[in-house]
Amino acid sequence: MTISYEWIFQQLDVASSYEGLSDVIRVVHWRYVGKDSGVSFEAYGEQTLNDPDPLHFTAFADVTSDQVQGWGTGLLGTDAIAALQDQISAQITAQQSPALIPMQLSA
Numbered sequence: 001m002t003i004s005y006e007w008i009f010q011q012l013d014v015a016s017s018y019e020g021l022s023d024v025i026r027v028v029h030w031r032y033v034g035k036d037s038g039v040s041f042e043a044y045g046e047q048t049l050n051d052p053d054p055l056h057f058t059a060f061a062d063v064t065s066d067q068v069q070g071w072g073t074g075l076l077g078t079d080a081i082a083a084l085q086d087q088i089s090a091q092i093t094a095q096q097s098p099a100l101i102p103m104q105l106s107a
Contacts, residue, residue, distance in 0.1 A: 003036045003089055009068045014060045023060040024052055028072040032081075034088035041091035043084045047072045 013027035026049055033042040049071055058067060073081060 003034045003085075003092060005085065005088070006033045006035075007031075007069050007073065008033060009065065009072065012060065012063075012068065019051065019054075021052055021054060021057055021059070024057075025049060025060055025063060025068070025071075028068055030072050032084050032088065034085070034092055036092050037096070039092050039095045041088050041095070043087055047075050049075065 008031040009028055010031070011029040012025045013029070015024045015026050016022065018024040018026065027046050028049060029044075029046045031042050031044045033040060
């Protein structure tokens, strides 16, 4: 089994004004999708970002997908991402190899 994983960031919660800055991304909503041989499963959640650093600030209009992924995954951390991969892998395996149910034939 070879699972490919993909981050999807479709929604960002933006404060029009925050600590003297404009259009500040505060919350990243994410989906983490695993796919293997036509079977997929996804986990989803949200991550509140740290307060922005005025010297390294990027307003919503100028942010890239790579930046958002870096912020979100950086705050989640490697242990949480590994746990998500384990969860997704288990669900895909369960879909590909459903549990057997013992049944009896009628006489």
